[in-house]
Amino acid sequence: MEELLNKKNEEENLEIPVGPARLVILQPTSFCNIDCSYCYVPDRQVKGVMPLELVEKLCDRLIDEDLLSSRCSVVWHAGEPLTAGKKYLNEAFDIVHRKIGEKTKVQLTIQTNGTLIDSQWIQIFKEHKVRVGVSLDGPKWLHDKHRKDRSSKGSFEATVHGLKQLIDAGVDTYVLAVVTQSTLDWAQEFYEFFHALGVKDLGLIPEEVDGINLTSSLEGENVLQSFDDFLKHLHACYVQYQRKPEIREFRGVRESIFYSKPITAASNYKTRAYNLLTIDKNGGYTTFSPELAGMHTARGEDYVFGNIRTDAIRESVKTRKFQDFYRAFYAGVQLCEKQCQWFSMCGGGLPSNKLAETGRLDVAETMSCRLHVQAFAKTSLHYYNSIIPNVQVMTEPERTA
Numbered sequence: 001m002e003e004l005l006n007k008k009n010e011e012e013n014l015e016i017p018v019g020p021a022r023l024v025i026l027q028p029t030s031f032c033n034i035d036c037s038y039c040y041v042p043d044r045q046v047k048g049v050m051p052l053e054l055v056e057k058l059c060d061r062l063i064d065e066d067l068l069s070s071r072c073s074v075v076w077h078a079g080e081p082l083t084a085g086k087k088y089l090n091e092a093f094d095i096v097h098r099k100i101g102e103k104t105k106v107q108l109t110i111q112t113n114g115t116l117i118d119s120q121w122i123q124i125f126k127e128h129k130v131r132v133g134v135s136l137d138g139p140k141w142l143h144d145k146h147r148k149d150r151s152s153k154g155s156f157e158a159t160v161h162g163l164k165q166l167i168d169a170g171v172d173t174y175v176l177a178v179v180t181q182s183t184l185d186w187a188q189e190f191y192e193f194f195h196a197l198g199v200k201d202l203g204l205i206p207e208e209v210d211g212i213n214l215t216s217s218l219e220g221e222n223v224l225q226s227f228d229d230f231l232k233h234l235h236a237c238y239v240q241y242q243r244k245p246e247i248r249e250f251r252g253v254r255e256s257i258f259y260s261k262p263i264t265a266a267s268n269y270k271t272r273a274y275n276l277l278t279i280d281k282n283g284g285y286t287t288f289s290p291e292l293a294g295m296h297t298a299r300g301e302d303y304v305f306g307n308i309r310t311d312a313i314r315e316s317v318k319t320r321k322f323q324d325f326y327r328a329f330y331a332g333v334q335l336c337e338k339q340c341q342w343f344s345m346c347g348g349g350l351p352s353n354k355l356a357e358t359g360r361l362d363v364a365e366t367m368s369c370r371l372h373v374q375a376f377a378k379t380s381l382h383y384y385n386s387i388i389p390n391v392q393v394m395t396e397p398e399r400t401a
């Protein structure tokens with residue numbers, strides 16, 4: 001870190017560490033068939049998909065620029081990817097397997113609202129070994145509060161129907177649930193709902209100020225206390241039901257306490273450009289936070305650093321635009337390291353949250369940190385300290401999603 005700092009002071013071009021790309025997020029369409037109240041994706045009513053030649057081009061670039069990691073997770077996310085259609089995604093999956101499947105261990109994943117799933121989709125997922133994440137916020141009264149279609153009809157029944165088909169067919173499935181203020185009074189019902197459905201893995205997303213979503217029901221100090229209480233109650237259920245389902249965030253803290261090495265500047269993948277690579281439907285690419293693909297500065301500039309058709313990924317970090325972005329981003333990570341007791345678990349970063357909440361990158365703690373990182377760590381530590389004295393969070397686990 002010090003070396004980079006010195007270069008920053010000298011105003012030289014920074015030598016920015018690049019890749020390998022461990023998490024590639026493709027945004028095949030911005031269109032969504034429903035209209036959730038807290039969605040961060042712009043242009044959700046605009047139809048149109050990423051041309052398949054761009055998927056080919058992306059794979060070629062990853063190979064030609066030696067950016068493939070030994071394991072690469074390729075995720076279709078943003079908008080509702082299934083609206084791109086079966087023929088389209090079948091071909092897209094084929095391209096990825098054909099082009100890079102023999103060069104790296106590829107995990108294909110799709111994040112969906114689940115409403116369009118039928119037996120043909122299940123066949124496609126099984127054939128291509130696709131992991132499927134379904135967005136479901138809990139029981140009907142919680143889910144339908146925010147996840148409605150454009151005629152204000154809740155999507156709960158269709159989503160649960162889709163999820164059940166996936167589970168019954170043995171597709172590798174997980175659930176992502178957005179936690180809003182409404183969820184906080186219902187920890188037990190929330191957990192037992194997913195347990196009864198047979199969900200194995202559950203990721204929690206505290207409602208964030210991110211992308212074009214400029215407010216959150218979880219803002220404010222009073223809510224933070226309620227959120228902590230919710231997590232304590234949820235963790236008790238998690239223990240009672242023997243981690244069925246597993247909760248991604250609690251697993252992350254557990255792994256950082258018991259299984260991982262301490263994070264260092266050199267091992268902090270969050271400061272490596274294009275470790276996380278996001279490509280929008282027009283081929284524009286960005287890094288660090290997928291939400292940056294749809295965000296703009298106050299002056300209307302975007303955070304897209306090149307186009308997969310025409311611009312070498314490794315070269316893009318040398319441009320003035322990327323260098324300026326990275327200086328501010330890196331200053332934020334350094335502040336994180338100086339100021340935050342959770343840095344060894346988190347590694348800093350979260351630029352889209354920092355931007356959406358403060359309009360700046362060179363800052364440290366955000367509401368998203370307090371909810372999505374620190375509250376989970378505190379709850380887990382509280383539990384482990386009650387059974388093993390003096391447990392400390394020391395490190396961050398090696399994971400990409």
Ligand code: SF4
Pocket residue numbers: 336337340341342343346347348349350364365366369370373374
């Ligand atoms: S929790 Fe927030 S402030 Fe702390 S290291 Fe992570 S990003 Fe930085």
